[in-house]
Amino acid sequence: MKAHLLFGATLLAGIAIGFLLDRGHEGPRGQDAVAERNGAAGGRLPAGRSGQRAESASDAVLAGLLKGRSVADLSAEEAYQAIALHLQPQWNKDPLERSRNSYQLHLLLSRLPLPVLDGLLDKVHEIGVPQATLDDMFTAYSMRDWDKAMAWAERQPELASLRGSAIARLADTDPARAADLYGQEVMNGRDRGFDVGVSVAAGMASQGSAAFFKFVDSMPSGSARYMMSEASRQIPPEQIPAFLDEVKRRTDAGILDGSEMRDIMRNLVTSRPEVASQWLDSKEPGPECSKSMMDLVGTLTSHGKNAEAEKLIREAVAGMAGNEKEFITGNVTTLLVRNPDLAEKMIALLPAGQELTREDVQNWGSYFYKGDRMIDVANLIHSPTGKAGYLTDTFNSLYQPGSKEGHHLNARNFDVIAHRLDSLALSGEDAAQARAALAAARARMLEQKGNGPDGKAAE
Structure with missing residues (x-):
């Protein structure tokens, strides 16, 4: 899933670069927006624009890659030569250049005639690229023509990885179909990959709590926990109460073991802090509540929310009156690795006479x-x-x-x-x-x- 998310982030950055580049090619900004909407689909400007084709942001970026050649006239070999440098490792590139390269690559993949795209994948596969790169290019093919893409994948030894990546991407736009395809992978015993199920679960979660749990219930046992965490990020805000009620019901019934709720709250404490606060408020002060607070501290510090983390630490220690030292020494070592400053503040909460010693x-x-x-x-x-x-x-x-x-x-x-x-x-x-x-x-x-x-x- 990491590669799936990274693609989206990089592509968005590339789109932003495309708009910046567009400033040097177009007139007023309001006209540019119209040009972008039409140019991206290969259309023309509405009547009243003197019949002139606007060079959209994406057209300008693609023209830079192809050096003026028409994408419709490229052969598979020519397309490969245009993107060969883009397929090399990008980690050491300037971030803007890296994003621009990714944007150019995916623009080309979105516009090549399908027979040429099929041949390009053959060429790339023959030469050899990292599996993540091949998966990424293949999913671009699958989003344009699923059947043709799958026919190509059936000829490759990496079929499972290719299909999995395509299903994960499909979950963004058609979660129900992605869930059906993923279910077929499960029934056929194919190696489908951990990330694929998480992506499909997230897509179903975006359709609401009922849709998500219907999907989870169709999966083999043991799937729920790793799907819950990501799903909590995608559930529509108005559906979160129903989602949490169902998680609690299943936990109380012994269907879930309680770790799922903790994972969910680790996600929500930064995106929906009021929900996490309500969950903590529902617990009686004491060891369980204080432990739950410390579970959330790590997430807060990893997101740079040190003030919120410090407040939660103080509340957690206050809930352990009479056992402060045992609680602090049992929790501060992890904090010491992540955030020594907060560890020092936690130690400062020890009552007088219970300060840390050499032993x-x-x-x-x-x-x-x-x-x-x-x-x-x-x-x-x-x-x-x-x-x-x-x-x-x-x-x-x-x-x-x-x-x-x-x-x-x-x-x-x-x-x-x-x-x-x-x-x-x-x-x-x-x-x-x-x-x-x-x-x-x-x-x-x-x-x-x-x-x-x-x-x-x-x-």
């Missing part, structure tokens, strides 16, 4: 992805002596014989750790103890790896 965080370090994680953890410990003790223990564990703890850290990692150690503002014996342990760990690393810039012997 509480002994196993919180993980240095594989972030070699200086121990500094983040130390910053959460209340007392300077506790910070120094934790860091000393951690540094002493690095590069010990028979242990792999921290063995991927190189000289630069130690430079970063030393720099950040100063930010903790330790003083006196605490500072000396931590720095001595760090220096000893660095020495062990150099002894094992050498003293080059990456921990290897300098040449």
Whole structure:
């Protein structure tokens, strides 16, 4: 589904570029809109425009690709030569160029005569492109003539992937037909792919709660959970109450296990926060409610909604009166990886006398992805002596014989750790103890790896 969604986003960006390019080819903006509507379908301007064909935005973009040639006159080989560079990996291209290339490619696919498009796919398949690219080009064919496209797909070894991609795209425009075709794939035991079912479920969800659940009930067991999450994004707003009521009914009846509702709320907390709030308000304060709040915090932080996440954290901790420390220490480690600033604010909610100690965080370090994680953890410990003790223990564990703890850290990692150690503002014996342990760990690393810039012997 990721590739399916990326295509849509890229194409929309390309369309925007097409309109920008159009400014250099047309007259007043109001006339451009008419030109675009007619030009895209190959039509002409309404009467009263002096009979002149308007060069629409899409025509201008396509003309740049074909260098003035008519798309109707292209052979499959010529079409391939026009898009050959567009089929190469685009990840290292400028984003605007990448979007423009995608837009040009899909414009051409939408206008080539069908026999030429069929031959172009043969050519592309023969030369070899990533499967996602072939799927994308094939779905453009399927949206123009389903039967001809499927006849082409039947000749290919990648039939399952091609059909699946086409069904997923069809779900955007004709969900009922896509659901019927997907049901046939299920009955025939074809490898249909996880993303295809999600796309079809999302298409049916756009038709309303009843249509979605009718589709889910026609699927094999186990399908509901992975379809629910995406469906919650597509259900029409006025249908959300009925949708949630049905999810709750099925959960209470044991048909669903409850994880589906949590997944749904993770989606709605950013798109429909009032719905997520009502769901939380329906729960009694306590462990279950507080856990549900923390489930939503991760989604909020991943969308940059840190203020909302902090508010929810405060409410979650408040609902655990008397068990704050157990709750916080059980939930803050994930937050520490995602958002150290919020983790620090959560730790600050500990009641007086229950502050974090060296012993509480002994196993919180993980240095594989972030070699200086121990500094983040130390910053959460209340007392300077506790910070120094934790860091000393951690540094002493690095590069010990028979242990792999921290063995991927190189000289630069130690430079970063030393720099950040100063930010903790330790003083006196605490500072000396931590720095001595760090220096000893660095020495062990150099002894094992050498003293080059990456921990290897300098040449």
